[in-house]
Amino acid sequence: MTGVVHEVEPGAPAALSEVHRVPVAALLPADSPRRRPHSPEHTELLATPDTSMPPIVVHRPSMRVVDGMYRLRAALLRGRSAIDVRFFEGPAEDAFVFAVEANIAHGLPLSLAERTAAAVRILGSHPQWSDRAIASVTGLAAKTVAAQRARLGGVTAAATTRLGRDGRIRPLSSAEGRITASRLLREHPDASLRDIARRAGISPGTVRDVRARLGRGEDIVPDRLRVGPKPPAPPAVAAPPRLPGPAAAPPDAVGAFRSLCRDPSLRLTDQGRQLLRMVEAHVLDPGRLERAARAVPAHQAAQVAALALECAQQWQRLASRVDRPALVPDA
Numbered sequence: 001m002t003g004v005v006h007e008v009e010p011g012a013p014a015a016l017s018e019v020h021r022v023p024v025a026a027l028l029p030a031d032s033p034r035r036r037p038h039s040p041e042h043t044e045l046l047a048t049p050d051t052s053m054p055p056i057v058v059h060r061p062s063m064r065v066v067d068g069m070y071r072l073r074a075a076l077l078r079g080r081s082a083i084d085v086r087f088f089e090g091p092a093e094d095a096f097v098f099a100v101e102a103n104i105a106h107g108l109p110l111s112l113a114e115r116t117a118a119a120v121r122i123l124g125s126h127p128q129w130s131d132r133a134i135a136s137v138t139g140l141a142a143k144t145v146a147a148q149r150a151r152l153g154g155v156t157a158a159a160t161t162r163l164g165r166d167g168r169i170r171p172l173s174s175a176e177g178r179i180t181a182s183r184l185l186r187e188h189p190d191a192s193l194r195d196i197a198r199r200a201g202i203s204p205g206t207v208r209d210v211r212a213r214l215g216r217g218e219d220i221v222p223d224r225l226r227v228g229p230k231p232p233a234p235p236a237v238a239a240p241p242r243l244p245g246p247a248a249a250p251p252d253a254v255g256a257f258r259s260l261c262r263d264p265s266l267r268l269t270d271q272g273r274q275l276l277r278m279v280e281a282h283v284l285d286p287g288r289l290e291r292a293a294r295a296v297p298a299h300q301a302a303q304v305a306a307l308a309l310e311c312a313q314q315w316q317r318l319a320s321r322v323d324r325p326a327l328v329p330d331a
Contacts, residue, residue, distance in 0.1 A: 017087035019055050024076060024083055027058060030065040031092070033100045033110060033118040035321070042108060046074035055084035057102070059095040066095045067102035093125035093313075097137060104139045117320040119145050123152055124316050175221045177202035181210045182220045257283045 046053060053075070056068025065072060066088050075083045088095050100118045103110050110118070119138045122129065123145070131145040138145070181200040184191065185207070193204040193211075200207065213220045257279055266272030281288055296304045 015089065016057060017060070017089070019084050019086055021082050022058070022085040024072065024081055026063055027072065027083075027085075028062065028064040030067070030069045030099065031096055032069060033096070033103055033114050034108075035114055035117065043070055043073045043077060046070055047077035049078075055086045057088050057098070058085045059092060060087040060089055062092060064092075064095075066099045070108075097122060097126070101137050104137070110139070115139050116144065116148065120148050120152070120320045121313075121316060123149055125313070178206065178210050178220050181207050182214060185211055185214060253283050 053071045056071050057066040058064065059066050072083060088098060096118075100110075100115075100122070104115070115138045119134055119140055122134050122137065126134070131142045131149065134140075134145045135142040177200045181196055181202060184196050184199055188196070193207045197204040197207045210220050257276075260266055260279070261276060263272075266276060
């Protein structure tokens with residue numbers, strides 16, 4: 001599961017279109033944070049003639065319902081062939097965040113397991129968001145989100161900054177921000193302090209201190225900010241990146257897969273065999289993806305990349321579904 005960074009700010013109001021009348025047949029089911037079967041009783045309640053229903057929200061690029069599946073079912077019960085819609089523009093990952101916030105704010109409440117599974121998914125798609133920002137979206141405690149982030153480990157470790165609920169970007173480590181600022185000051189000596197601060201994720205005052213320390217020949221990271229070994233100074237000339245070759249499958253992954261193959265509940269059922277075939281290509285032949293990447297023509301690179309990200313999200317949803325017993329309870 002690979003996180004994709006988006007510029008949307010947590011808690012920022014979504015820009016929705018004006019109301020449009022859309023044929024029901026043109027809409028696709030929601031990618032909803034709900035995992036329980038829908039409630040027929042709630043649908044029938046909304047379908048009563050004296051119940052007014054606001055427009056539903058639909059992701060315009062996919063025509064998939066973002067918020068309002070119960071209202072859509074109620075419209076069908078009323079015999080309606082069209083429904084009022086407000087369109088949501090933007091990536092599908094941001095549409096899911098909107099769906100979570102909408103379900104937290106109104107309608108049938110999400111269960112703890114559904115809110116936690118939603119937080120896991122948002123951690124994968126928006127790893128730069130702070131724990132408090134994701135907690136505010138999902139209705140969880142920040143420490144619950146932090147526990148899920150720790151459980152995911154390397155999946156969210158690539159981010160060096162966090163986007164807070166106030167929309168401000170803050171570095172995870174001031175030392176890292178100082179090192180980045182020192183490199184930018186060397187590469188762009190005429191850049192303003194504010195520009196360097198924005199790119200390094202630190203304050204202009206900290207950039208001013210880094211510039212002064214560079215001028216005096218002092219260490220750019222004060223001793224009080226060190227929490228471990230001294231971070232290496234940035235090289236004067238960055239070495240060209242090395243492209244990694246095909247990675248071998250970890251021995252424990254191969255062993256786990258072979259153990260699954262011996263399980264009769266998987267080996268002797270259609271769905272189980274399908275799952276084993278899906279996993280087999282990634283575990284026993286890790287170089288397959290590298291060979292596939294080399295075969296992608298340049299004019300199809302964007303399409304293949306988008307499909308790969310969608311597949312990664314599908315695997316992420318599978319992981320959150322099968323690993324629910326291990327979810328940390330909210331406080």
